[in-house]
Amino acid sequence: MRRLALLLALLPAPALAQAYQCTPPTRIDPVGSVAPDGPPRRTAVAGYTLAASWSPDYCKTSGDTGSMQCSGRNGRFGFVLHGLWPEARRGLSPQWCRTGPAPSPQELRGNLCMTPSARLLAHEWAKHGTCMAKTPAQYFRVAAILWRSIRWPDADRLSRQDALTAGDLRAAFVRLNPAWKPEQVGVQLSRTGWLREVQLCYSRRFLPAKCDRRHTGASDAAPLKIWRGL
Incomplete structure (x- = not known):
């Protein structure tokens, strides 16, 4: 809790919108x-993961054509924030730590351009946020500060590169974010090699840290495909 308070004090408040084309619904x-999807675990927090989903792949595989994320009525999305997750040093990570206040409609709307699903925002707060913050507003603000500190590669351009690999994506990310190293960037692929998610690993002090085996994902040599769909 103290580390979150320090982060909030040192960094400016983010603007409401992350996606430049996004217009939240009124x-x-x-x-x-x-509803919890697993048992509560109140283990000590040793670090964090910022998980960014590649939205075109989600929309292709989920068939969720009517949602804000996939319909195109409220904007078009590339990388979107899946969630900010506290991690344990060993074993299973903390989750469902307590019953906290539900996010208000205003809090949900203010973060929909970062995570374009009100239900996912509420789920991430209940499952992960309750293990690291006192209120939904604090949890979402920390997530947004980290989110807005990242510059994302042009995935559309990368997708057209011959013999593209997961290592190429890591290298492109590090070029735009010099504070990061490739081993701190996890790349999660589908079984057929399509980009699903990028997972950024942080220490307890919210500094880039080497990813463990769970979050590293594909090796640098793994062939990578990126569904454009934009």
């Missing part, structure tokens, strides 16, 4: 309660 339907 009305958000109630999300309702979030």
Whole structure:
């Protein structure tokens, strides 16, 4: 909690919108309660993972054509924030730590250009945020500060590169973000080699850290395909 407070004090508040084409809906339907998908675990936090999904692949594989993320009515998305996750030093990570206040409609709407799903925002707070922050507003603000500190490679251009590999994506990310090293950038692929997610690994002090085996994902030599769909 102290580290979160320090981060909030040192960094400016982010703007509401992350995706430059995004326009949040004026009305958000109630999300309702979030049912746990696993047991509570109140283990000590040893680091964090910032998980960024590649939205075109999600929209292709999920068939979720009517949602804000995939319909195109509210904007078009590339990388979107899946979530900010606290991690344990060994074993299973903390989750579902306590029953916290539900995010308000205003809090959800203010973060929809970063994570274009009100239900996913509520789920991430209930499952992960309750293990690292006192309120949804604090959790989302920390996630947004980290999110806006990152520059993302041009995945459309990369997708057209011959013999593209996961290492090429890592290298492109590091060129834009010199504070990072390739071993701190996890690349998650589908079984057929399509880009699903980039997972950035942080220490307890929110500094880039080497990813463990769970988050490293594909090796540098792994062939990579990126579904454009934009």
